[in-house]
Amino acid sequence: MLNIQDLHVQINGKEIIKGLHFSVNKGEVHAIMGPNGTGKSTLANVIAGKEQYEVTGGSITYKGLNLLDLAPEDRAREGIFLGFQYPVEIPGVSMTNFMRTAINEQRKYKGLPPMAAGDFLRYMKEKQQLVELQDKLSNRSVNEGFSGGEKKRNEIFQMAMLEPELAILDETDSGLDIDALKIVANGVNKLRRPDNATVVITHYQRLLDFIVPDFVHVLYEGRIVKSGGKELALELEEKGYEWIKGI
Amino acid sequence: MASDETNNILDEVTTGEYKYGFFTEVETETIPPGLSEETIRIISEKKMEPEWLLEFRLKAYRKWLTMPEPKWAHLQIPPIDFQEIIYYAAPKPKKELTSLDEVDPELLDTFNRLGISLDEQKRLSGVAVDAVFDSVSVKTTFSETLAREGIIFCSFSEAVQNHPELVKQYLGTVVPYADNYFAALNSAVFSDGSFCYIPKGVKCPVELSTYFRINAANTGQFERTLIVADEGAYVSYMEGCTAPMRDENQLHAAIVEIVAMKDAEVKYSTVQNWYPGDKEGKGGIYNFVTKRGLCKGERSRISWTQVETGSAITWKYPSCILMGDHSVGEFYSVAVTNNHQQADTGTKMIHLGKNTRSTIISKGISAGKSNNSYRGLVRVAKNAVNARNFSQCDSLLLGSQCGAHTFPYIRTENNTSIIEHEATTSKISDDQLFYCNQRGIDTESAIGLIVNGYAREVLNHLPMEFAVEAQKLLAISLEGSVG
Numbered sequence A: 001m002l003n004i005q006d007l008h009v010q011i012n013g014k015e016i017i018k019g020l021h022f023s024v025n026k027g028e029v030h031a032i033m034g035p036n037g038t039g040k041s042t043l044a045n046v047i048a049g050k051e052q053y054e055v056t057g058g059s060i061t062y063k064g065l066n067l068l069d070l071a072p073e074d075r076a077r078e079g080i081f082l083g084f085q086y087p088v089e090i091p092g093v094s095m096t097n098f099m100r101t102a103i104n105e106q107r108k109y110k111g112l113p114p115m116a117a118g119d120f121l122r123y124m125k126e127k128q129q130l131v132e133l134q135d136k137l138s139n140r141s142v143n144e145g146f147s148g149g150e151k152k153r154n155e156i157f158q159m160a161m162l163e164p165e166l167a168i169l170d171e172t173d174s175g176l177d178i179d180a181l182k183i184v185a186n187g188v189n190k191l192r193r194p195d196n197a198t199v200v201i202t203h204y205q206r207l208l209d210f211i212v213p214d215f216v217h218v219l220y221e222g223r224i225v226k227s228g229g230k231e232l233a234l235e236l237e238e239k240g241y242e243w244i245k246g247i
Numbered sequence B: 001m002a003s004d005e006t007n008n009i010l011d012e013v014t015t016g017e018y019k020y021g022f023f024t025e026v027e028t029e030t031i032p033p034g035l036s037e038e039t040i041r042i043i044s045e046k047k048m049e050p051e052w053l054l055e056f057r058l059k060a061y062r063k064w065l066t067m068p069e070p071k072w073a074h075l076q077i078p079p080i081d082f083q084e085i086i087y088y089a090a091p092k093p094k095k096e097l098t099s100l101d102e103v104d105p106e107l108l109d110t111f112n113r114l115g116i117s118l119d120e121q122k123r124l125s126g127v128a129v130d131a132v133f134d135s136v137s138v139k140t141t142f143s144e145t146l147a148r149e150g151i152i153f154c155s156f157s158e159a160v161q162n163h164p165e166l167v168k169q170y171l172g173t174v175v176p177y178a179d180n181y182f183a184a185l186n187s188a189v190f191s192d193g194s195f196c197y198i199p200k201g202v203k204c205p206v207e208l209s210t211y212f213r214i215n216a217a218n219t220g221q222f223e224r225t226l227i228v229a230d231e232g233a234y235v236s237y238m239e240g241c242t243a244p245m246r247d248e249n250q251l252h253a254a255i256v257e258i259v260a261m262k263d264a265e266v267k268y269s270t271v272q273n274w275y276p277g278d279k280e281g282k283g284g285i286y287n288f289v290t291k292r293g294l295c296k297g298e299r300s301r302i303s304w305t306q307v308e309t310g311s312a313i314t315w316k317y318p319s320c321i322l323m324g325d326h327s328v329g330e331f332y333s334v335a336v337t338n339n340h341q342q343a344d345t346g347t348k349m350i351h352l353g354k355n356t357r358s359t360i361i362s363k364g365i366s367a368g369k370s371n372n373s374y375r376g377l378v379r380v381a382k383n384a385v386n387a388r389n390f391s392q393c394d395s396l397l398l399g400s401q402c403g404a405h406t407f408p409y410i411r412t413e414n415n416t417s418i419i420e421h422e423a424t425t426s427k428i429s430d431d432q433l434f435y436c437n438q439r440g441i442d443t444e445s446a447i448g449l450i451v452n453g454y455a456r457e458v459l460n461h462l463p464m465e466f467a468v469e470a471q472k473l474l475a476i477s478l479e480g481s482v483g
């Protein structure tokens, strides 16, 4: 479903992604690991279409579409979801209103009528339970005053609401206590279906005990330098990134 | 087949001659441009005004001649030639169109996006109204309800003819003719407007709104409104309309006076969407308005809620004089400026009575190359023991070429008063927009969402029927401002 060939990306004239190859098929779970500042978030943002990142070479296709031609909102409407490493606050906009707008915009794109208010509220309740997100959070403004962990849980809640085909979770596990980690992982697992795919970016192999990946990749200096199965994560944890540098 | 009775009612409504409506006789004459005592005498004579009103106009005119144009607002106002304005033109009957197909498609598009009903669209754009029976009955019920309660709600000219004693008693008592340059001008030459009187103890059961005024669009450029709520009375009054309003007159200098007696409450809501001029800043209305409320009796309350999106230049400070002990004044404002618009708006809260309270919530939103200023005065007089004020003035900037300014003035002569002022300036960040985009919300909608969230505290004070349209209006006013 996602196919990235020889991708090069610059920020402010500095090359961050330097010839990256990566592909994801339906039903798969991929984990991307790698040291700080090697371009993991950059990759996630480029897939989601953040403008500040300049693609200087290579291609990204998604469901047969040239992804780089699509506006960020259309990528979202085509089923790409990014769980942000640092979710922003939007004061004054309630979570309910935000999600309702998002869902209805996505429905409009698919030619569906807006969801009736009652149906929407019921749907939201159901998804809140899935990630054990407290009711009161949805009455508050988007991420405003949420704790670090609440923000991350809120990302998974939004993912549950939007039912994406390709979800990229950028360090959704960092800052979570062990219970929250289980809840988040549980949410991801419940949403797993044969026709969708998940990419988790993480520093901790611990997450992978809960969300078991089919593939693990190591991103280093803008390239994927090593790929393997779940055992690669264990090996990394044991040997550290010094080991990768030697490769 | 429609019965004769039905036809009669239809006739009544479509011509505006129903009893409590706002029919102003359509005359065809105008007088030559220019302003002099002679002009004022002609206006007064044509309107068959009593002598005292002519005197009021003349005093105002003589005062105006001695006054300089105000220069203190944070505005750039091109010179206005007062001799070029026509001060008396009977409302021109609009060219009657036969269907909406003849209306400017751009205007229709805006109507649709605001969610304005087809009938209302026709009325606003001057298409002959084929009044459906429903709206007839709504209007008749409305008038009957008011009459039963003894409420007077009519045009200013009608009030001068039918209730001269009330007009004389209150006219100019809140905004004296010498108050300021534009108030003096209005007092000299005011064309028409609305008059509203709520008798003692009556809670007006409906929102009084210019919506019911068939001639609303023709009240002219010097509009005058007077609202009096007698002891224990309550009224919620709505002015304006979210639909874009065009006018050939560039200068608008209106006056609104409100009097609230003991235990009375008046809520005044405005949505102002006059033509702001084009993207380059050509054309557009200059809106110089004096609005003031007098909380005359104990425990009286006046609240101003305004959504200002239109006009090339806005100069407007709806204020409250808190004279009665325990009286309350409130000001809730959202002012949006885009392109080359300029707004200098705010309020004055004058605390005179004991235990008086005031609240000011101002949300400025600037985009494009516009300039948006909040100017506010909180004044506590010597005898205003335990006066309290809370002010919150926020500015939201879209883009980097616009300006936001805050000028809060505080003058207190009583040390038992508590005055709090908070101010913030924020921007819509690229990260916020991207976050919305990533959830499938395009940038225009995202701005609408964020701006409405920002203005929510104020919009919550609008009557329901205004609030929904006002929300859409905010989003539409800012279209094309980012991206």
Ligand SMILES: Nc1ncnc2c1ncn2[C@@H]1O[C@H](COP(=O)(O)OP(=O)(O)OP(=O)(O)O)[C@@H](O)[C@H]1O
Pocket (backbone or CB within 6 Å): A011, A012, A016, A034, A035, A036, A037, A038, A039, A040, A041, A042, A043, A052, A085
């Ligand atoms: N807007 C920006 N302007 C300049 N440099 C940037 C910008 N965004 C990212 N970078 C740089 O690009 C590099 C890659 O950043 P990125 O956020 O993709 O790393 P990461 O692999 O996600 O790291 P971490 O594990 O710490 O989250 C870093 O050196 C970072 O400083």
Ligand SMILES: [Mg+2]
Pocket (backbone or CB within 6 Å): A040, A041, A042, A085, A170, A171
């Ligand atoms: Mg990162």
